[in-house]
Amino acid sequence: MMASSTSEVRLVIDGKRMDGRGPEDLRQLRIEAGVLHEADGSAFVEWGGNKIICGVYGPRECIPRFLASPYRALVKCRYMMSPFASLEEHSRSGPSRRSTELSKVIREVFENLVIAEKFPNTQIDIYIDVLQADGGTRTASITAAAVALANAGIPMKDMVSAVAVGKADGQLLVDLGKAEDNFGQSDTPVAFASRSKDILLIQMDGMLTRDEMARVLDMAERAEGKIHAVQADSLKRHYEEAGEKKFLM
Amino acid sequence: MNGRKIILPGEKIADARVQVPGAFNDSQATYASVVGMLDEEGRFIPMEKKYRPIVDDVVIGMVTDARHAGYDVELNLPNVGFIPARDIRLKLELGDFVVCKVREVTETGDMDLADVRRLPRGQMVVFPPAKVPRLIGKKLSMINLIKENVGDILVGNNGYVWISEKADIPLAIKVVKMIDEGAHFSGLTDRVAAFFAKEKQNKVI
Numbered sequence: 001m002m003a004s005s006t007s008e009v010r011l012v013i014d015g016k017r018m019d020g021r022g023p024e025d026l027r028q029l030r031i032e033a034g035v036l037h038e039a040d041g042s043a044f045v046e047w048g049g050n051k052i053i054c055g056v057y058g059p060r061e062c063i064p065r066f067l068a069s070p071y072r073a074l075v076k077c078r079y080m081m082s083p084f085a086s087l088e089e090h091s092r093s094g095p096s097r098r099s100t101e102l103s104k105v106i107r108e109v110f111e112n113l114v115i116a117e118k119f120p121n122t123q124i125d126i127y128i129d130v131l132q133a134d135g136g137t138r139t140a141s142i143t144a145a146a147v148a149l150a151n152a153g154i155p156m157k158d159m160v161s162a163v164a165v166g167k168a169d170g171q172l173l174v175d176l177g178k179a180e181d182n183f184g185q186s187d188t189p190v191a192f193a194s195r196s197k198d199i200l201l202i203q204m205d206g207m208l209t210r211d212e213m214a215r216v217l218d219m220a221e222r223a224e225g226k227i228h229a230v231q232a233d234s235l236k237r238h239y240e241e242a243g244e245k246k247f248l249m
Numbered sequence: 250m251n252g253r254k255i256i257l258p259g260e261k262i263a264d265a266r267v268q269v270p271g272a273f274n275d276s277q278a279t280y281a282s283v284v285g286m287l288d289e290e291g292r293f294i295p296m297e298k299k300y301r302p303i304v305d306d307v308v309i310g311m312v313t314d315a316r317h318a319g320y321d322v323e324l325n326l327p328n329v330g331f332i333p334a335r336d337i338r339l340k341l342e343l344g345d346f347v348v349c350k351v352r353e354v355t356e357t358g359d360m361d362l363a364d365v366r367r368l369p370r371g372q373m374v375v376f377p378p379a380k381v382p383r384l385i386g387k388k389l390s391m392i393n394l395i396k397e398n399v400g401d402i403l404v405g406n407n408g409y410v411w412i413s414e415k416a417d418i419p420l421a422i423k424v425v426k427m428i429d430e431g432a433h434f435s436g437l438t439d440r441v442a443a444f445f446a447k448e449k450q451n452k453v454i
Contacts, residue, residue: 041297059299070357108312115273115282118301120357122327150258153280153297153379157273160257194258195280235284236255239296239433 010181011169018179026163026175026226031144031234033151039127041152043234045144050132054144057151058124073119077126080142081126086133086178090202091105102138109162109191109200115155120175124154136164137179141188142201146233151238153186160200162191168206172215176224188213194228197221200227219231250383253433254427255296256281256413261294271295296433300326300378300407302351307381309405311373312345322347324407325375328358337365343439346373346411348403369405371413374425378408380432384425398445420448 011018014080036042039055062068077104106128114124126143126148137161141158146160166176168184181187186206193200197215208216260441262272263279272293285295300306302324310330310444314321314325320368332341332349336428338417341347345367352363385392395402409410412421424441432436 009322059327119327121267121298150284153283153295153377155271155273156258156297157280159257169448193259195261232257235257239255239284241287244436 003065009179010094010168011183012171012173017173017177019177021175023171024174025223026223027177029227029230032105032142033147033238038046039148039152041148041150041154043147044150045140045147047134047136047140047143048175049132050130050140051132051139052137052140052144053131054141055127055150056125056145056148057127058121058154059122060150062121062123062196068123070120072116073114073121074123075107075111075114075116075126076123076143077103077110077128077145079103079106079128079130079138081130081133081137084132085130099213102141102239105138105203106118106142106145109160110145110149111198112139113146113156113158113160113193114149115157118155124149126196135176135181136189138201139160139164141193142191143231146235150235152233156245158193158198159193159228160191160193161224161231162189163171163220163223163227164189165220165223167212169207172212174219174220186212186216188220189216191222192221192224194224197224226238253286256285256287256293261290262287264362271298271393294433295379296330297377298379301360302326302330302354302407304351304354306351306406307348308362308407308444309346309348309368309373309403309409309411310407312341312343312347315341315343322349322362323404324360326358326407328360328418330360330362330363332365332426338368341365341367344415346371348405348411368411369413371401371411371416372418372422374410374412375426375430376404376408376410376433378403378406380429381406381408383432383437384410385430386438391428391441392443393440395421398448399424430434 028048032044035044041056043054045052059073115154132136164176168180168189186208188204191201266274267279273282283295284297310324311324312320312322318332320332324330348363348366349362353361397419399414403411
């Protein structure tokens with residue numbers, strides 16, 4: 001069968017992707033909760049080639065003061081890519097157009113989840129540092145931040161996990177890698193609340209038909225279940241086994 | 250963990266609307282809002298929690314500002330506590346450790362404090378507020394055990410622990426850390442007692 005691709009690059013051959021995955025397989029995902037001493041909550045995610053660390057602080061005094069709301073805590077997010085994170089990024093890692101956008105969309109995900117009314121006049125800070133990027137850092141960041149917030153004890157209505165589904169080589173693929181993202185036809189990151197299945201983030205690069213979009217959401221929801229299981233496992237490990245090992249010395 | 254189950258935010262913990270700390274309701278059920286665990290009787294115990302002051306809580310803090318009207322007290326919270334000067338006779342200084350009761354909390358979390366007592370020199374340790382009940386124990390069993398073996402120690406609901414300079418501070422910090430790490434295991438008081446016994450033996454040798 002000929003691939004109906006507009007690009008010359010072959011990304012899917014015989015139903016297998018470049019790294020040997022099937023269309024619905026995720027890359028290797030590993031999450032570690034509570035990795036930082038000084039942050040109130042933290043998480044480290046390795047997802048394929050992505051390495052992302054997330055620290056959460058708060059609720060704490062809101063700075064600047066005039067932004068504070070007497071009704072709710074402010075959720076702030078700062079996403080940053082290290083200078084050495086990927087090929088494109090160069091020596092300076094200050095705020096860029098891209099990181100500003102990602103900070104905003106990630107913040108909006110958690111504004112919908114955190115029960116902020118309990119902490120008036122305060123702010124909750126989410127710091128995300130991408131140490132190594134391999135496609136899909138925004139979804140990996142959201143997945144990491146959810147674990148870090150739970151680890152910090154900040155009340156949330158739900159957990160959230162995110163995954164990018166896209167089209168490359170004419171096929172719909174879950175959890176796009178860097179090449180599939182760069183040379184594919186579409187990239188659609190989706191974030192699902194774990195219990196209510198509310199969509200908290202959806203963006204789309206490139207083109208998809210209506211029919212494909214529906215399938216993308218289906219595939220993302222199935223993948224979400226797998227990611228949530230890894231998140232849950234990381235927190236369980238942090239609270240059960242780690243404590244047990246230290247305690248029964 | 251003997252049959253206990255870890256619960257994540259958003260997981261259902263009861264099929265009815267019940268008021269539990271660390272949980273929220275929708276129209277039919279109750280869901281956890283923080284990481285916690287369900288014990289054998291199906292009770293939800295939060296394992297991470299942000300302290301929110303309640304009237305009559307005992308809190309420990311440090312004086313950070315002295316003004317004509319009164320004193321500001323840092324309490325490990327986004328808001329500072331306030332001691333009105335007209336309520337107390339003693340003069341406080343910056344850096345003093347105080348233990349007091351929460352008399353009033355406003356909607357935005359600002360507090361007035363009462364029943365102020367200045368603490369002698371000592372060391373302050375931060376402890377997770379969610380685990381404070383474990384550090385105190387049933388009928389003060391745990392804190393009394395520590396007092397017997399270590400010396401003067403005081404726990405505030407806000408998570409600050411004060412250890413007297415006359416006490417064995419390194420040992421006290423060790424024990425407080427131990428309780429922090431093992432807070433969700435049963436028989437904690439016995440284990441701490443065993444730890445003290447072992448520690449004593451080591452000292453003799």
